[in-house]
Amino acid sequence: MSAPEVPLIGGADVEAAAALLAGVVRRTPLEHSRELAERVGGPVWLKCENLQRTGSFKIRGAYTRIARLSDAERARGVVAASAGNHAQGVALAASLLGTRATVFMPETAPLPKLAATKAYGATIHLLGQTLAEPLVAAAEHAQRTGAVFIHPFEHVDVIAGQGTVGLEVLEQCPDLRTVVVSAGGGGLLSGIAVAVKSRRPDVRVVAVQAEGAAAFRGSLAAGRPVPLASMATMADGIAVPAPGELTFAHVSELVDEVRTVTEEDLSRALLFCLERAKLVVEPAGGAAVAAVLADPAAFAPPVAAVISGGNIDPVLLLKVVQHGMAAAGRYLSLRLRVPDRPGSLADVLAQLAAVGANVLEVEHERTGARLDVGEVEISVVLETRGPDHAAEVTAALVRAGFSPTPG
DSSP, X not given: OOOTTSOOOOXXXXXXXXXXXXXXXXXOOEXXXXXXXXXXXXXXXXXXXXXXXXXXXXXXXXXXHHHTSOHHHHHTOEEEEOSSHHHHHXXXXXXXXXXXXXXXXXXXXXXXXXXXXXXXXXXXXEOSSSSHHHHHHHHHHHHHHOOEEXXXXXXXXXXXXXXXXXXXXXXXXXXXXXXXXXXXSSHHHHHHHHHHHHHOTXXXXXXXXXXXXOHXXXXXXXXXXXXXXXXOOSOGGGOOSSOOHHHHHHHHHHOOEEEEEOHHHHXXXXXXXXXXXXXXXXXXXXXXXXXXXXXXXXXXXXXXXXXXXXXXOHHHHHHHHHHHHHHTTOEEEEEEEEESSTTHHHHHHHHHHHTTOEEEEEEEEOOXXXXXXXXXXXXXXXXXXXXXXXXXXXXXXXXXXXXXXXX
8 A cells, every 4th residue: 555645765866875875885795595596496696785884784874864964964963773783884874974973772782783883983872671762862862962863764865775785686686586675664675675666667575574573564454654562573673663654655655565474484594594605694684584484485586585684692693593493493302201220311312322313401300290209201402403303313212112202
């Protein structure tokens, strides 16, 4: 459903942003994924904005917006509110353009994003547990000091800057049929849709949101931006409660489909990118890959999936990799009751070794209300090669006389 009362930007606006950004941002590579291509049945390319300056596409929109401020506006400085990637983009753009940047961030902001924002020269203020408090504080700061508020997505210059990703994809893959883009507030999605549809209206533009923060579906159904009552997703970069009026207008007019992915889909995508593409990707950045992995038949090749960012906290990366391995059937947790006699544990471990299961954790419990006298419970966490191997491990234990149950 379109919103014609809100004027859309055009392809010429994105072209102008591309000229402005020449020599400032990196023309990121478009890498072929053989594994995804085999699943889709045709070429699949990964647009690696995780390799962009500051580790995400955000520098494109931030620089375009700040560069177009007047000298008087830049003299007053700029202010932003962000959990990470937008903060880094604004901080670097401000530094390159010779203006001061103040950034309000939640206390829960990932430490690597916080450190990077500070390293780019921004003054940082931490407050609150979500982005709500920093947004209010940033608005108050702008009113009090005259600093220009740099919105993460709701501005024509920001959308035009982000749209330069779409121009590059078209140039790098002239026979493109489908482009898949992660979406939070919709700035990147809007810009890419403008760039692609202005040159190639036949190309299908597919948006991807986290299932626990999917604001666009409800908004599109209602015909206007509708805020979510709550959000729950590891993909903090696309956890936005509602699109803006401007991005809603672009998405409703230009985007062909909005899909959602689960937390398990996101975990599998990050593990896939690490193992198969050798790319470090944050959860929000991997949403497009997650959608292709979850339903490869839904995308007509050649496909370009935009990896929008790679700024992930190492602690979260460890958790996500473990979750992704479990979701992919690579972890297997089992409980077994065995006689309480010497050698019982050794027998279990020998059976596991025989079928090539790697023991990650083992727990041996002798006391418990559910155990019979003379019985112990062994709990094991195993690394397997996948679902088929996990089934083989369980079958081998059954043949050996054990009765394993899921742990």
